[in-house]
Amino acid sequence: MSGFGTLLYKELLRFWKVAFQTVAAPVLTTLLYLLIFSHVMQGQARVYDAVPYSAFLVPGLVMMAVLQNAFANSSSSLIQSKITGNIIFMLLPPLSYWDFFAAYVLASVVRGVVVGVGVLLVSLGFVGLSFEHPLWIIAFAVAGSAILGTMGLIAGIWAEKFDQVAAFQGFVIMPLTFLSGVFYSIHSLPAFWQGLSRFNPFFYMIDGFRYGFFGVSDINPVLSLGIAGASLLLLTAVTLALLKRGYKLRH
């Protein structure tokens, strides 16, 4: 196996060995969101005319699980390696910064998608869904998890302690996800909040993802995918620059 292949395999093996915590637990949590929110909000929230609230909610929750788990995978793996010191096992071999980047982000994509598929399958036992444009579903799941995997990598590189990663998650990732339209359509918001939501890149990921299921969305999915793609490119450039310099990894 190549150095890159080995690092990818190691990252996959790492979360798979604790799949109960990294896959099963997030699926259960998301399922609880689905049951409680759909019970409380059914008939209260105004979404698309032809789509019942519980069906509307499922893609949002799936995408939320994809994003959060992609972030958790790269950030926690890297910060654990830094704090325990075993990061040197990856810094001593002739791995390039590209290898390093691609392996961590791809593993995050896999974890995000695996959890997302898990949530989706379980949800189908409770809620009927349509799959209008499966390719859009896949495209947004991959783009979204890659973006969050990259953000997790940045957080892991930057942080020196576990609580700094937790702060990144709590003060950046959580607000951006919850305010992105997971639980509501932004058309139900007052104009000010509607306008503000458009500056949140997570909003486009969830909106585009939902388009894949229902064939309707707040924003043209081509634009949403473009925005997601541009965000990914920008974050990739930042991360590669950090890795190339050895920022906080090679002193």
Next chain:
Amino acid sequence: MTPAIQIRQVHKRFGAVQALAGIDLEVAPGEFFGLLGPNGAGKTTLINILAGLARADSGSVRIMGHDVIADYRESRRALGVVPQELVFDPFFSVRETLHLQSGYFGLRHNDAWIDEVMHHLDLTGKADANMRSLSGGMKRRVLVAQALVHKPPVIVLDEPTAGVDVELRQGLWEFVRGLNRDGHTIVLTTHYLEEAETLCARIAMLKQGRIVALDTTNNLVNRLDNLYLKLRIAGAALPAALAARVRDSHDPVHTLCLRSYAEVEGVLAQVREAGARIEELELLQPDLEDVFVQIMNREERREVGAEALLPSSRLAIPGSPQR
């Protein structure tokens, strides 16, 4: 012949601390080389720069002729590092750890060698045990095995015997000696100067980021041409005339410093004339530890002198970081 390690004018600063202040050093292929110095002298920083874990502010480092920055893939393939700290990945077993490490170097079909390394380091019985369950000594062996998975020609061991029991220490040195006999270049840092004296053919002593001594172990030990006379006396105190020679005194045992064997007679006569009886007597050759202490003290005096001349200069900066 291309040196195994070539270090030229390496400087490294951490904030206000000058960790390395112009290191020049060459280690030839097949050498067993010792890097000694007190804590904070810059040993680990220098090793980290060899390994690419840290970057020099200026200067160049080559491993087997490959620059550690421009040619990092080749230089890292040529180098195996056993780190000072007992690090491990708790997710994996011993065998998985070694397989992954081998894979990071892009090696396929390396199982035979991995099995051999595990066998030599007595790890075979623990191959499928999780890293968490291993004792400190076992974890240390895994670190050695990890440094060897890619058969590097140059091996650096950063204090491999710190906190390791006697048996493992002996076994480890036997193994490392075997590697050296097979042609591997070995660089070793240790606080056990006896180990360095028996193992290393050549030694560099570091202090505050500078090399303060660099010579063969023999020459270093012979540098002190004095010897020590250890006496246990009774009947009277040590005569005052010998006070200047005392190196160490725990009444009634005194260790005196002599310049040559010719002085033994005279000293014994003085003791006798003072009315003391000699109960035990031992002549001691200076060892590496004496040389080390002398060199480090000499450097200290030199700094104090320099500071007195140049009050504004800042020479002694204690406690440089270890990683």
